[in-house]
Amino acid sequence: MRNISEIIEQYLKQSLQQSNEGMIEIQRNDLADQFACVPSQINYVISTRFTLEKGYIVESKRGGGGYIRIQRIELNAHGSVLDHIFKTISGQIDQTTSEGLLYQLKESGYITSREAALMKAAIDREVLVLKLPLRDEIRARILKAMLISLLSK
Template identity: 40%
Template sequence: MAEEKSMSDVIEQYLKSVLGDASQIEIRRSEIADHFDVVPSQINYVIKTRFTPQRGYFVESKRGGGGYIRIEKVSLLDGVDVLETLINGIGDLLTERDAAAVIKTLYQEQLITRREGDLMMTMISKQTLIIRDRYDQQRFRAHVMKMLLNRLRYES
């Protein structure tokens, strides 16, 4: 039996297909919500969780009558720009899922090898970070990831 995609997965794929090879798109949240027959907050959720700097996107929204959401592929001119964007996007807390997205971006941009990515994933995994408190674990993971990214920046 084939794995069924969640509505969030379907919306993400749709937005990525609309984006295609373009560097950015502007959408109206309500139009996309109507298209998929979902509430506008579902569109917000997809954009907030799937189109992050860690995944290579910058999102800008303008509210109001003529409001829009602009999704832009981060211009990745060279490795240092990628690393800077990722470092700035991490913040103080980092989930394992978001850390995996950062590592995937590094791999896709050919800044690390698959083996290096696997090693980084091991370093930041829940199994490695045996910290019971989720907040402390995410805070420590963010710190470790920033240190790794800074080290890669100086190697570039």
């Protein structure tokens, strides 16, 4: 059985897919009531599963008419994907950001789940047993080389 965080995440992703504008606005308390959970659970899901690294922009407005707006960043053109990769990776990349990038590329259909898993394993901090910042520099080089190889068909 899936936990409440996964259920909320799936609900929000489905709502985003059904949205004509590519974004949704939600009321945190209303969503918490809908899923019979505390509002902080909604915050947790949004802050951990809808990050910029994973391809989402989240804005919030507090107060009486407050809302949380979630927008999916679309990677449409092949060139824009490579640009996004180079901007995200640059000269170094930490593990969390690299995993977010792989997640975003997998969700957008640019790489398979298997390719993402292989790359994630190759750039893991347990494999790259080096001191920072060298580890992040080596991770960036490996990840960039693998992604360019896969996406330059």
